[in-house]
Amino acid sequence: MSAPRGVDLRVRIGPMALANPVLTASGTFGYGDEYAHVVDVAGLGAVITKTVTLEPRAGNPPRRIAETAGGMLNSIGLENVGLAAFRRDKLPRLRRLDATIVASVGGETPAELERLVAALGRERGIAGFEINFSCPNVARGGARYWAAPRRLERTLARLRPLTRAALIAKLSPDVTSIADLARACEQGGADAVTAVNTFVGMAVDLEQRGSRLGRATGGLSGPAIKPLALARCHEAARAIRIPVIGSGGIMNARDALEFIAVGATAVQVGTASFIHPRAAQDVLEGLREALEARGVRRLLSWRGALSGGPSRPELIPRERRRA
Amino acid sequence: MPVAALSARWTQVRARVVGQDDRGANHHWLEIDVPRGFGAPAPGQFVQLLIDPTGSAALLPRPMSVAACRRTGPGLRLGFLYVPVGTGTRALAALGAGASLEVLGPLGHGFPLDQPGTPVLVAGGRGVAPLLFAADALGQAGRRCEFLFGARRRDQLVALAAARAALRRLGGRMHLSTDDGSAGRRGHVVALLEQVAARLEPPLVVHACGPHAMLAAVARWSLARGVPAHLAMESIMACGTGVCRGCPLPRSARARAAYRRAPGPSLFGNEEWAMCCTEGPVFEAAELDWERVE
Helix, strand or coil, rough: CCCCCEEEECCEECEEEECCCECCCCCCCCCCCCCCCCCHHHCCEEEEEEEEECCCECCCCCCCCEECCEEECCCCCCCCHHHHHHHEEEHHHHCCCCCEEEEEECCCCHHHHHHHHHCCCCCCCCCCEECCCCCCCCCCCCHHHCHHHHHHHHCCCCCCCCCHCCEEEEEECCHHHHHHHHHHHHHHHEEEECCCCCEEEECCEEECCECCCCCEEEEECHHHHHHHHHCCCCCCCCHHCCCCEEECCCCHHHHHHHHHHCCCCEEEECCCHHCCCCHHHHHHHHHHHHHHHCCCCCCHCCCCCCCCCCCCCCCCCCCCCCC | CCCCCCCCCCCCEEEEEEEEEECCCCCCCEEECCCCCCCCCCCEEEEECCCHHCCCCCCCCCCEECEEEEEEECCEEEEEEECCCCHHHHHCCCCCCCCCCEEEEEECCCCCCCCEEEEEEEEEEEHHHHHHHHHHHHHHHCCCEEEEEEECCHCCCCCCCHHHHHHHCCCEEEEEEEEECCCCCCCCCCHHHHHHHHCCCEEEEEEEECCHHHHHHHHHHHHHHHCCCCECCCCCCCCCCCCCCCCEEEECCCHHHHHHHCCCCCCCCCCEEEHHHHHEEEEEHEEEEECCCC
């Protein structure tokens, strides 16, 4: 890849050399081609698909969405077409996009994940896998099940030999120590960690005396979670040497820069795409302009650049700033 | 069952408020101008209205059915009928003439007004909005329609004057019902439908919009009599375009079987659930499981 003129936005996530650090968050962008008429998907760092499971899933009963102050709760429940249909119907279309595709996969057990990665691991057109260890809306195999460092480490160690594509572990923020989980992922052989998935939340309908969702709880996303997500992202970035992909309430380029400043190597745009389908592309264009305006030539020099101030320790130790 | 073709591609544009006025019973009529390039919506289709964060505490856009559409020079003037009940619609009600907002659309697919047979439009309360647009479109196509309008009370027959004026121009007939008998026939609009339908020469095609309980009643009536009915549904939505999967409606057993044989595109729902935004918001009565519709 030749160095582009202007700001150098290139980042590396394991074996993936990405043109820039802006990715779409799983579950907010379809399988990848649905928004191709409004977003230049080939220009994004990568497109992360909706989570694919072994069998098709119909998803949770309504209601699935509840808006809250500065955020939204969702209870989608991993609705997806399943492995066979993904491979047969979606993958050929994704290959034609000329975009970097990361397949999000989810399973209820380590064995299910093994079958998924074994089936897709050598498929042409998949540059990486994001393992969804953090869905808050399923009865089995969700965030709680995977919030166990040894289980994560062993599972990733079993997935690692199945593919040469990047392995990214997407973590839940609702854990005692995201640093412990991130370290377990690194130990298990992950190429990167995504911090974070949605936060478990509730919304109450006082008139109906029930949840505003079909289930008691959902996953909270949007600007409301950005400060929380930044802190988790920072905690993970301090703990590991592999890249952290920041996610949680990123609505614009400034938000993206904040995540990179606290140690993220790349970022995901999620809920913002529901509001502005072009959001990921806007974040990318804004990022380039913001760095140019600050005289920054290379994105990676901004990474972890947040100073703790003269009397405080560096937020990211200097030796860990480069992925 | 034919799977509806996806409508023309949507776009997201900046629009300008022309004005708003009060239509009684706390209903507002909003008009906005959208620029050239925005696809012309069909009756029954909806758009997503998004107010800038400085003017609204709402994060998500609000799906809203189009109640009127006409060309204005280069662009379109769209009309909406709504009640300010929540964060988003209250912020919308505060927008004055000249205010700017974003519009994404047109979305979903509308009423199949070209089906042969006498169109019978059945409105419940503020569900009248897309049917005002439908009556207008039928009139422009030179087709006469029957317009049934039901509400709890006389004052909730909102935008009645507009509907009457449209029908006068078109030569259609208006039939009213209220639960308390304060206007038109006393009772439910489905009883009115039964009465009106009995006097009409078949074939009939029903197009309806209103509360889901009313639409379920219209659907059961139509299924029992073999009269095709097309019902405009509502749902809470995030994106409105099919990617968030937030607006499922339960498919009927027959529709599930049809889906198994011929699955739709990925922005549609799945075997169990139809997506209101991409497959609707207008559904044929036999497509949904009315026992499970909320």
